[in-house]
Amino acid sequence: MTGVFITFEGGEGGGKSTQARLLRDALTSPTRPVLLTREPGGSPGAEVIRTLLVQGEVNRWDGMTEALLLNAARCDHVRKVIRPALMEGRIVISDRFADSTLAYQGYGHGIDMADLIEIQHAAIGDFAPDLTLILDMPPEEGLRRAHARGGAEVRYENMDIAFHRRLRDGFLAIAAADPERCKVIDATRSIDAIHADVLAVARAACERAG
Numbered sequence: 001m002t003g004v005f006i007t008f009e010g011g012e013g014g015g016k017s018t019q020a021r022l023l024r025d026a027l028t029s030p031t032r033p034v035l036l037t038r039e040p041g042g043s044p045g046a047e048v049i050r051t052l053l054v055q056g057e058v059n060r061w062d063g064m065t066e067a068l069l070l071n072a073a074r075c076d077h078v079r080k081v082i083r084p085a086l087m088e089g090r091i092v093i094s095d096r097f098a099d100s101t102l103a104y105q106g107y108g109h110g111i112d113m114a115d116l117i118e119i120q121h122a123a124i125g126d127f128a129p130d131l132t133l134i135l136d137m138p139p140e141e142g143l144r145r146a147h148a149r150g151g152a153e154v155r156y157e158n159m160d161i162a163f164h165r166r167l168r169d170g171f172l173a174i175a176a177a178d179p180e181r182c183k184v185i186d187a188t189r190s191i192d193a194i195h196a197d198v199l200a201v202a203r204a205a206c207e208r209a210g
């Protein structure tokens with residue numbers, strides 16, 4: 001594969017979607033088209049699964065059911081959208097990817113990490129991002145921003161604060177275990193300051209990938 005796969009991760013309201021759009025715009029050039037996609041979702045089938053996950057009652061699904069739905073969606077997303085774009089040499093940016101399942105269902109809901117990794121492997125094998133940007137901030141601030149933003153996709157936002165603290169710790173543990181791939185970004189700063197850091201790390205990853 002000749003493309004570059006970059007993912008944004010972190011808790012609710014941390015600025016992932018904002019920064020993913022800015023990075024897409026900054027990296028786009030006539031010679032290097034950029035695809036911006038998201039999880040859950042990103043392909044027509046996976047978007048149908050997304051609505052099952054992000055809407056409705058907090059207790060609608062248990063953690064294992066969520067993990068299976070997420071990986072079903074991810075399997076379709078990787079096969080039909082991400083891999084084909086990378087094969088064409090494109091830069092692909094995903095607003096969330098597999099680390100979110102480890103953080104939310106593993107650290108958040110307490111599903112066994114070995115089970116999660118096994119399910120992920122069945123869905124996408126060893127496929128992994130070239131670079132993962134983890135936007136880190138206290139969950140209280142992220143939730144405040146997410147509530148102010150509004151919208152219908154509030155099922156995870158409505159989970160208790162202890163859940164959101166476990167998510168933050170989980171993302172930081174994932175980053176510590178894989179420092180080559182994962183860069184933790186202080187997301188409490190201005191949009192422009194965060195974007196400058198994001199762009200520098202992303203450009204370096206694109207150069208490494210060729």
Ligand SMILES: Nc1ncnc2c1ncn2[C@@H]1O[C@H](COP(=O)(O)OP(=O)(O)O)[C@@H](O)[C@H]1O
Pocket residue numbers: 011012013014015016017018019145146148149187188189190191192194
């Ligand atoms: N650095 C920032 N400082 C202040 N507000 C921000 C910043 N980045 C994003 N926001 C705002 O916070 C809200 C959540 O950002 P968003 O990008 O949707 O986060 P996420 O996709 O991680 O949930 C949005 O209303 C957005 O405009």
Ligand SMILES: [Mg+2]
Pocket residue numbers: 016017018095
């Ligand atoms: Mg978002």
